[in-house]
Amino acid sequence: MVKKSAAEITILWIFFVLFVIYAITLLFPVAWCLNNSFKYQKEFMLNTWSFPKEFTIANWISSFEREIEGTNLAGMFVNSIILIVGCSFCSIGSSAVTAYCLAKYNFRGKGAFYSLAVVLMMIPSTGSTAAIYKMFFQIGLYDTFFGIFIMNLGGFGSGFLLLYGFFKNLPWSYAEAGFIDGASHFRVFFTVMLPMAVPGIAAVAILTCIGIWNDYYTVYMYAPSIITVAYGMQRLVAQTSYNANYPELFALMLLSMIPVIVVFCVFQKTIMNNTAVGGLKG
Amino acid sequence: MKSKCAKIFCVAAAWLFCGIFPSCGGGSEPIVDEKGVIIQDNQVYYLDPDVEGDSLENKTRIKITFAETGFGRTWLENAAKTFVYENSEYWIYLDGDPEVTTGFTNKLETGAAIADIYMVLASNWYDLALKGWIEPIDDVYDSKPDGESGKTVREKTDEVFLEYSKATVRNETKSYVLPWNENVTGIVYNADMFEEYGWEIPETMDEMVALCNQIISDTKGEVSPFVYPGSVGGYFDFLVNNWWLQVSGVEKVQEFFDFGSADVFNYRNAEDPSYGKLVALNQFNRLFGNKATGTYNGEEYSYTLSGSASKNHLQAQQSFIRGEAAMIPNGGWMECEMTNSLPDGFTMRMMRTPYIDDVSGKDGQEYISYNYSAQPDYMLIPSKANNIEGAKKFLSFLQRDDILKQYTRDTGSARPFEYELDSSFDYTDFTDDCLEIWENSDYNYFEQSKSALWLNGKVKLYNTVSPFTRIRSGEMTPAVFCGTEYNYVKENWDIWLSEIGAN
């Protein structure tokens, strides 16, 4: 191991200080919310910075009972979990399948598919909101879990690109061994290649889940009766601008953050080790 | 790996457990009043002892989704309680949602989990009527809530609001909505502060400007005369539209909103509809323009609290409560809205929008008083509702004299119908002020237009840019703005007409 030079150590320390400052600016709002969640509403109106003169955990208790359209915080979590499980299953299933086929097999038009995937990702979907809304409503998929799941069945998104690289790096020899043993393509995929791909899929799954967890816009547009955590928080923030009960909102916000942070901390290594991003050439 | 998974699982499980457990309590305790009407978990019903085996299951439901904002829910609960007591075959479900206004149109379209009555905040319902999603309620207007000898709802309704409720669909004109509230707008002020410094309520604009200067000098520049919620928008309309009415009168202002031609934007002569707009903007400039400052000790202080333009509702009200500003343009809902956040002993009161000094009065009276009530909040019945009959009955019931009086007692605000206020009730000072403005104004007015240009969003109240930001920064004078707007509208008028003429 070559030792670090003095210049390098200096650079590291300079940036360490900068990082600490930046980290403080990120953690500070969290601490601020925490502090204010222990205040009564009237006190918060008068004073948003100092420690609570009257300390109360009433907000924390009432935040468990707070409901949006009959769904309380626990219900929101349940909805969010259902959504991410279903959506990531559909999304990853579709992406894995597409990535596998394009990475390992050769067929006519393969290059076209790959380019298609890249291009597809780039075309803005905001403009098609209207058409999707119309279609959903016509087939009766509006405001259903199923509708959102189906939206995520696309095999040509970012998940695809991430998994493509992963599959490309998997050695084909295992599959060949399987073929020699007389297994069909399906068997090989499901029993040989897919299990080997689990780390990569897990990493992509986590990233996908985090994205869906935070996405309130999709639910807002296409399934507004399903109150997920993200959508519920948006509704609560809007409501709070009327009833001014900010301390309770802060309590709710912190509650909704904790599980996500825990999950991320734990799975950090998995994500980093297993996301190999494939090239853009196709 | 396994222990990590176990850890997460434990955390998640404990989490959900804590969450689900309190809410699994089932619900809150029923509240029963002295007549026997029960309120429990948003359900309001009455078990009639005269009806054998009366239970909730035998009754028909009326579901009401309402905007639970400034005025809260007490008024509706009280109305519902009286209604189910007298009509015990119904029970009422009260669904309070501050955000109903943005989401309810989807419900009307799909009919999913739909309510029987929607009470929403001011918004454009015309398109909904067009698409056939609202049930026409002419029969509600023709009903007589006070009994056979009383007036119909139509007769009790203020004319302006009656006109507002109509829409022409498929060449038939019908009433589609019921007005909820008639707002009072003006300037809310910190009564304690005014008393402490001995400031007097200004009646005219000259007096108001003098007051602003006095505020700055008396408080040594510490307190700003005004604060306002800039990021929310619409608050200046309370003042500017009132001034406009003072100059041009109701008829001319309505002529403007009929948008007969581009010339309604002409502002050069006193007879032009937009002349009043120019004068009003000049008054705005006096209070909020970049030269609206007072001096103390050689320093200049603005009449407006710094940063107001970026404040939302809450932040502006916070500044007001903390005494950083003495006044805030607002409406009669403010006190009710702030019930839970007002510090004890804080007194707020409402003053009229000041009169412009050289505006003419009528019949020897000094000034004509206006209350600009802003676009109304309203109620409607979806055409896909389950219980249209019950909904109509309830809507009609709301205009009964005693129910109207109770509404004002509960909210401190009035509805645009003919009724006597309960004079014996001990209203707060703020409510007294608001009701006085409502009762004693010569005209209550809000803008409405059936012009296709307005409904299609082609022409707006202010076109090109927002005059308020430009005048505040000093970039444009009111005259320049009006001139620019007039030219712009003239240029584009025919294009707009052709764009909607295709329909």
Add this chain to the structure above:
Amino acid sequence: MKKIQAITLSAKWKERIFLLTMMAIPVAHFLVFFVYINLDTVALSFQSLDRSPSSSGEYIFVGWQNYREIFRGLTSPYSVFTKAIRNSLLLFALNNFVLLPLGILFAYLLHRKMPLAGAFRVIFYLPSIVSIVVLTMLFSFVFDSTNGIINPVLERLGLGHIIPEDGWLRSRDTAMKMVLLYCFWAGIGGNIPLLSGAIQRIPEELREAGRLDGVGFFGELWHIVIPLIGTTVSTLYMFGTTVIFTIFLQPKLLTGGGPDGETYTIALYIVESIRESGELTMGATVGILCALIGTPIVAITKRLLEKIFPTYEY
């Protein structure tokens, strides 16, 4: 002879069947959600809601009217559309030319045995996992003149004169800068996990070889690390390019489109036109125009990136 042929044929067919079945759902999804939806969007862009008195609330065909209206909007001095384009490009530049390089630098620094690296990674990623609604609300509180901490601090430092009269978020000069500041503050850490992963996979030998040659810290970063994580960087760059047409939540939540449209973006324009006019057709029109303009831009960017960051095998 025949038997072998038969086996070969069916093996080929088996492969085809496999591919067809597997790809069936993704392709079907593509057909519905891309082909059909975009065709429908094109159709919608030629329609408008019938508001005449005889209407029954349906969409009717209006030809090029919507497009004409957009183009008129582009040339009108009071339209927000030009600002929307400018802002979308600004945000794109911020994303790809500031945040991405910073992300690479930070990921590399964290990799170089920075103390507390693990904690930093989690903290920096926080904005990406916390609800944007809450973050923007907090951001606006911090900059509020009554509640906020920024103004008192600036005044203490003697910089009170730069505080805008209208407040930070609604002043014409500072509104867009605040949106950019927010995106900067909340966006630095977003790419770090992926970049860290890519850096980790660079074999140690290559870096040691560089160090023996005496490249130094930045030299190592520029000559060795960046080219070797090139594929990741270019993919992230492509993701960032989509920002032009899709970003709208940040300006909407922070400034609502800003004073007189100062902070509008293209996507916000689409969303607001749907909300304001109550009909879907203007949004569809803008969407189609974006797709038409965006696709060639994206294709060209892709080519350029391939030239700059060729794939290395290691």
